[in-house]
Amino acid sequence: MNLLTSPARRSAAVLAGALLLGSLSACGGGSAATSSVDKSTLTIATDSDSASFGYDPLRVSDAQRQFFEGLYENLMTLQPDGSVGPGLAKEFSYSADNTVLTLTLKEGVTFTDGSTLDAALVKANLDRRSDTALSAYSAIAKGGAQEIATVDVVNPAQVAITFAKAQPGFEKNLTSTLGMIVGKNAVTDTASLATTPDGSGPYTLDSATTVKGNKYVFTKNEKNADASKYPYNKITFSVIMDPQARANALVSGQADVASLTSPTVDFAKSKGVGVSQIGGTVQTMISFDKTGKSSPAFASEKVRQAFQYAINRKALVDALHKGDIPAWNALPKDSAGFTEELNSTYAYDPAKAKSLLAEAGYADGFDFTIIASAQTQTDLQAVQKDLAAVGITMNVKLAASTDEAFAAVATTPLGYAPMGWDNPVGLMYGAILSGFTNVQKATDDQLNAATAEAAAAKDDAAKKTALTKLNTRLVESGWMIPLYESLTNQGYNTTKVQQVKYAGSNVYPLLSSYAPTN
């Protein structure tokens, strides 16, 4: 049947053509890549929503420092070479026994609420440390190894922090979100930080153009004395969770800088994008239970050591994380405490794992459950096969809720998380010896001693010795079961942004380090 006459056919063809053209022209005809380059603006594509908990810098960890660095200032600052420099505190000094840290504050610092910096404000900030919702303060909370006992106003420009125990080198902690100071209004009404930042940082939030969870726009805060150190007048943090979409945004010009996952690095490079890489994040299994409370087998060091021998790290990396580095060290490759010895001592040896299990009384193996997230499930399934080969049945359960994932530290014997070791002493005291990975309050004299030694180390050689001991003991004790060291990749548009530089071994570049190419 052919009902269309010639004019009708022509009409249909014209209609179809018009629709096609219409749909295309409606979509515009410009090119993102050819649009003029605005050197006053920097767009950073990030893999997570830094402000998902609002704008309280104390509710997030160091991973979100770069974002909050724009809005707030730290008591001490991380320098481009990774060292510690002055911040809101222009000077600091320790008492002879290292139990009191006195900070001398900068003058003329104004917050967005109009309040100014003084010792009382710093005290009011640090006195929030009993608030359990403030992740950044968990390390200094009551009962912790780095507990701040009191904060006292010496005079308006000086504040004294007294520790429960000696804390030499504590100032490094103040370069992370822990050291960020919020204004007086925010300290008084902390709930206001859910929606409104109150900082003295080089930028302020442009609420009108910010879309929560999608993009955050910062504009230059001219009241900040160091604002000139930040080259861009405007910075946009664009939240793009999908790794490929993030790489696409960088390649096609919607982002100037983007955090890239290892699988997208080659793609980005092939499109002419620059990529800066740094190691430092060890993806590791953590023995939450070292006392046998949730799984009796985990009370035995031999059992925990058996895991070290049972896992084929190289196969895991080859199969799932090409470009990353198999890890037998708890500390990363660039750390002073890294030692090649561990790589061979704990090399893949399933027979040795079986014999250790037999020595511990688990010749027939045992079973336990681990809680996985969507991101860790595949890795854990790979490890599951290795463990099954030596008789350990690891049931991988996907967390049904955030509560379940959090509760796993107390209800399951083993966990899996990325560990950054930029501040080993802080991490040991804040998360490993005490803190969230040791709910059962296990103790290990060698780890305590090595951490204290690292904290007290006065020079690089002493630090290296202490950290090597610490690293070795973490692996030997099975408190840490490292799997691989992942590379952190920052892609950047080479025509617009200079090569991205990391601050020492810190995997999160300083916001001030991004600079235009000319």
Next chain:
Amino acid sequence: MEVTMAMFVTKRLLMALATVLVVAVLAFLLVHAMPGSPGAVSLGAGASQDAIDQLNQSLGWNDPLVVQFFRWLGEAVQGNFGNSLIDGRSISSDLANRLPVTASLAAGATVLSAIFGIVLGVTAAVRGGFLDQLIGGFVGILVALPAFWIGVIFVYLFAVQSTVFPATGYVPFEVSPRDWAMSLALPVITLAVGGAAFIARQTRASMLEALQQEHIRTLRATATPTWKILYVHALRYASLPIVAGIALQFIGLFGGSVIAEQLFAMPGLGQAVQTSVSTHDAPAVQGVVVIATVVVVAVNLVLELVTKFLDPKLRAS
């Protein structure tokens, strides 16, 4: 006649309200069935039980369910869905920002899929023969392609290789109509491909049936212009299932836009629900579910009214 129509509309409106209410109750109960409490979510893993209990008390979490529901409903009908447990922001204002994104995506993809679907379907039915087979095969392939895969290909071709369109992001219409259209282009086309194929099949089948009708044959015998026979008389006769298909497309796209929103980093409702579920932000999840239900029910209501208008038999009943 007018009284009948008014009664029809009133009945349907009441049914729509009842549907929204039932979904609101279910969403409310589902949120309460989730493990944990708002206090635990809001204060995080390290919070003491005392602090959690205190916050739950202040939020009214310990009140009887009926009291909680009606308190929530009273606020919801005034457009207030409460505050996020995670950051304390107003859920209503967040939804107000996100709704236009998802609506633009769903509406754009529906219009595009309807236009191409109808043109392809009518052409296949009318021309028959090789062209019908060609369109049938083409449509079969399009139906089978996952939207995510199509999106990846489009991005590679038109955003990465040729940079004609942006790969990610959404620009509000009020900021720049041109950039708004540019930002929607790829996600809309991505979502429209499968929809166009579905509507093309629907249109072809309906048109084939319509063309067999006696009144169409009569029109042909009276030398009525062919375009008028096809696009006015036959298409109108065939329109009921096509309109229903288009409405279903819109509903599906409205709920299914999460794929496009993730792939193109767009701040829509899909992204909101994904974030809210992963952070266990129960009031936010509840708000999105209710808003999405209102949209779906409204579309269904409009569909019924349009159907009644298009079908003389239904109109008379």
